[in-house]
Amino acid sequence: MPITCSRCGVTADPLPQPPSPTAVGKEVHARVCPACWKEWMGMQVMLINEYRLNLIDPQARASLEAQMRTFLNLGAAAGS
Numbered sequence: 001m002p003i004t005c006s007r008c009g010v011t012a013d014p015l016p017q018p019p020s021p022t023a024v025g026k027e028v029h030a031r032v033c034p035a036c037w038k039e040w041m042g043m044q045v046m047l048i049n050e051y052r053l054n055l056i057d058p059q060a061r062a063s064l065e066a067q068m069r070t071f072l073n074l075g076a077a078a079g080s
Helices: 023-031 034-050 058-071
Strands: none
């Protein structure tokens, strides 16, 4: 069933599966097209390298998730 992407507004088939088995992964699967997800994956690498994020650190993971939500136009996380 096609989705309307939260970032680009294009109606497209969703990702083949959620990118992670979390609530965020399910939200991305339901709201983001594969093209925008691919763009995010490239941006994510640049952000990790530029800010030297250590993804073992919960604050670094939270910061990266917040930037992902902004990039993909998902809005703030529930409970934030």
